[in-house]
Amino acid sequence: xxxxSQDHLAARRRQILDGAxxxxxxxxxxxxxxxxxxxxxxxxxxxxxxxxxxKESLFLALAEDDAARMADVVAAQGLVQVMRDLLANGSAxxxxxxxxxxxxxxxxxxxxxxxxxxxxxxxxxxxxxxxxLARQREAGNLxxxxxxxxxxxxLELALEGLVSHVAMGLPAxxxxxxxxxxxxxxxxxxxxxxxx
Amino acid sequence: xxxxSQDHLAARRRQILDGAxxxxxxxxxxxxxxxxxxxxxxxxxxxxxxxxxxKESLFLALAEDDAARMADVVAAQGLVQVMRDLLANGSAxxxxxxxxxxxxxxxxxxxxxxxxxxxxxxxxxxxxxxxxLARQREAGNLxxxxxxxxxxxxLELALEGLVSHVAMGLPAxxxxxxxxxxxxxxxxxxxxxxxx
Numbered sequence: 202x203x204x205x206s207q208d209h210l211a212a213r214r215r216q217i218l219d220g221a222x223x224x225x226x227x228x229x230x231x232x233x234x235x236x237x238x239x240x241x242x243x244x245x246x247x248x249x250x251x252x253x254x255x256k257e258s259l260f261l262a263l264a265e266d267d268a269a270r271m272a273d274v275v276a277a278q279g280l281v282q283v284m285r286d287l288l289a290n291g292s293a294x295x296x297x298x299x300x301x302x303x304x305x306x307x308x309x310x311x312x313x314x315x316x317x318x319x320x321x322x323x324x325x326x327x328x329x330x331x332x333x334l335a336r337q338r339e340a341g342n343l344x345x346x347x348x349x350x351x352x353x354x355x356l357e358l359a360l361e362g363l364v365s366h367v368a369m370g371l372p373a374x375x376x377x378x379x380x381x382x383x384x385x386x387x388x389x390x391x392x393x394x395x396x397x
Numbered sequence: 398x399x400x401x402s403q404d405h406l407a408a409r410r411r412q413i414l415d416g417a418x419x420x421x422x423x424x425x426x427x428x429x430x431x432x433x434x435x436x437x438x439x440x441x442x443x444x445x446x447x448x449x450x451x452k453e454s455l456f457l458a459l460a461e462d463d464a465a466r467m468a469d470v471v472a473a474q475g476l477v478q479v480m481r482d483l484l485a486n487g488s489a490x491x492x493x494x495x496x497x498x499x500x501x502x503x504x505x506x507x508x509x510x511x512x513x514x515x516x517x518x519x520x521x522x523x524x525x526x527x528x529x530l531a532r533q534r535e536a537g538n539l540x541x542x543x544x545x546x547x548x549x550x551x552l553e554l555a556l557e558g559l560v561s562h563v564a565m566g567l568p569a570x571x572x573x574x575x576x577x578x579x580x581x582x583x584x585x586x587x588x589x590x591x592x593x
């Protein structure tokens with residue numbers, strides 16, 4: 202395929218994803234009708250579903266985008282940094298979009314195929330977190346009395362709590378010290394274990 | 398009011414709440430129509446809304462029930478026990494109902510009055526947790542390098558994560574050691590700080 206067409210396809214895909222994200226954030230999963238997706242992307246349903254099989258695939262592509270972006274942050278700075286970014290203003294994951302992610306919880310629970318497709322995407326974040334922790338352990342920065350699987354699940358539980366908290370619009374300005382505590386919990390406690 | 402009428406009112410209220418909880422769990426908040434609430438409770442809309450002003454009040458009464466039950470467990474055994482109960486089979490908060498709680502996140506975020514009424518109810522759980530931690534600190538069981546407000550918010554964040562996790566139907570059989578870690582994080586580390 203000529204380069205210019207590839208660029209065009211990628212740009213069109215980006216246009217659809219950006220519009221769809223805003224649409225899902227504003228109207229929720231069920232409320233994001235095909236007509237509203239057309240308005241939000243500025244494209245016809247034909248053009249949208251040429252790039253994405255159906256609404257579910259579009260939604261899951263956005264979840265995959267999130268997972269990829271978070272995995273990059275995890276690789277460089279760890280999952281607690283993802284949480285700090287969520288708390289900070291100007292996050293790429295505003296409350297409305299996070300709320301839509303929560304809204305699909307029923308679907309995730311009751312539709313095994315949807316859950317499998319979702320899980321495939323979030324597995325990427327788990328793997329990135331596990332790898333980061335393994336490197337931190339090698340570097341001697343991680344506590345060594347707890348399994349890496351458990352520490353990964355602990356950090357992911359905190360992230361799930363934060364997503365829920367932010368999506369519900371609960372006050373989050375007092376959560377910085379909580380994230381410090383989460384971070385401290387997985388770190389090696391030099392001050393307690395040994396002289397620095 | 399004569400005793401028998403009071404008992405009758407309380408029983409009727411209970412009947413409505415139990416039916417409504419099943420109905421919300423099954424159909425979600427939006428899906429729990431007045432007709433479905435009638436079917437689930439075995440009562441007419443007139444009878445239901447004689448006891449509860451509207452659907453929102455009915456839903457919030459259930460959230461209040463949850464908060465009261467959790468606060469009792471917190472007072473006796475702490476918030477981590479609430480989480481352990483959530484993980485255990487036969488919990489009073491099955492995944493379907495927790496999912497409905499997530500579904501109202503958009504409403505919580507966008508409707509200040511609804512959020513205020515919800516917050517009033519969950520404040521009860523926060524107060525119970527704070528009080529429990531204060532007693533644990535007096536008894537010397539709590540770490541004393543972190544503020545009780547921060548420890549309370551940390552435990553609540555873990556609970557929010559767990560609710561989200563269970564509601565999404567994600568595998569939860571590996572979470573016991575994670576809850577152990579959450580509990581250990583707020584405890585005084587005798588083994589590290591001092592000889593037993």
